[in-house]
Amino acid sequence: MLVLRCAACKKKLWKYDKVGPGEVLRCHKDRIIRIYASTKENSKIKCPCGKEVGIDKGTYIKMIGKAFTCSGTKRNK
Numbered sequence: 001m002l003v004l005r006c007a008a009c010k011k012k013l014w015k016y017d018k019v020g021p022g023e024v025l026r027c028h029k030d031r032i033i034r035i036y037a038s039t040k041e042n043s044k045i046k047c048p049c050g051k052e053v054g055i056d057k058g059t060y061i062k063m064i065g066k067a068f069t070c071s072g073t074k075r076n077k
């Protein structure tokens with residue numbers, strides 16, 4: 001399980017069940033376990049601080065690479 005945080009303010013965004021190795025490029029909504037903080041503005045997913053972290057694509061969120069950090073069960077940390 002990964003916890004995604006805003007890169008700008010370090011606030012927890014959501015908890016995500018990552019399947020397979022590699023970078024988190026998109027977050028499938030049915031694998032988002034818990035949402036701590038995020039706001040949606042049109043199709044943009046933002047941290048409450050205003051930082052844009054992803055784009056809503058319907059069934060998944062396309063993540064913006066430099067806008068978030070991950071921690072949790074990810075190898076090669």
Ligand SMILES: [Zn+2]
Nearest residue numbers: 006009047049
């Ligand atoms: Zn933030």
